[in-house]
Amino acid sequence: MPNRACLVCGSKHLIKNGSVHNGKPKHQCKNCGYQFVANPTKTTVLSETKQLIDRLLLERISLRGIARVTQVSWSCLQDYVNQRLAHTPHQIGISVKSPARLTIECDEVLSFVNTKKNDVYIWIAIDRDSRKSVGFFVGDRTRKSARQLWASLPTIYRQCAVAYTDFWQAYKTVIPHEYHRSVGKQTGQTNHIERLNNTFRQRVSRLVRESLSFSKKLNNHIGTIWYFIHGYNAELAIS
Incomplete structure (x- = not known):
């Protein structure tokens, strides 16, 4: 991988380190330990997929499991879930009849x-x-x-x-x-x-x-x- 360099420290001492969900190889810098994907593809989570994620968050399934079911990348899922949880109200609205x-x-x-x-x-x-x-x-x-x-x-x-x-x-x-x-x-x-x-x-x-x-x-x-x-x-x- 002579033409590639670490995005953090610039070192060219890289090794292959598995792949992401779409099959693209991951690289790891032996100098600083940073992991990255060369030429990553930016994806957008569709509205229908977001609704499915919202429902799955109410069930006994891990975030890794949700990523596999919805075929959403781990980083995109984390970003969406973190935003969803951050905007969840921390109070309960209850109407009382008696x-x-x-x-x-x-x-x-x-x-x-x-x-x-x-x-x-x-x-x-x-x-x-x-x-x-x-x-x-x-x-x-x-x-x-x-x-x-x-x-x-x-x-x-x-x-x-x-x-x-x-x-x-x-x-x-x-x-x-x-x-x-x-x-x-x-x-x-x-x-x-x-x-x-x-x-x-x-x-x-x-x-x-x-x-x-x-x-x-x-x-x-x-x-x-x-x-x-x-x-x-x-x-x-x-x-």
Whole structure:
């Protein structure tokens, strides 16, 4: 490859390093390690393909799997998904018909970002009647995160809803005593949120136990879960 040079350092000490999805060979610079494709073809993701990607993001399939199914290059898919997640609203719009009968269930789910040593907890609150998620926060397992979950709830829920949780101490210090009910799993009062936790692990590939589809960046981790919450709430509204 005498006529080719590294796009970063200009070195001509290159080796072949596999190929991309369309068969074009990749090259790697032995000097700086940069990998590149000579004369890359710029592709545009079609509108129909974007709609398919949007639907696949709601299912238990890795981004690599989506790239294979849609035949979109890895770099184009990453760019599109990152933009999609960045523009996903980080708030929940809920309309309440009968505020006098509001009941919510709250729980937290363990996940990780980049490494299993980096624990990240997903705090969720759902409306028992509609099964919709009405509160959400990603953080550690402290009182501060419990407070952020409570703050994410629409005002009507913070003012009127009875909240069922497990015996984790953080809930007691955040949720007003008159609305809070600490219960064990055997009571069945948190069955719906426990079932949703299982749904999350079954349908969001980043949350599957022993998964290789973990998030490397916290922002993408949060954006992915927000994206699923909006999609899941929309499914419940239709059903």
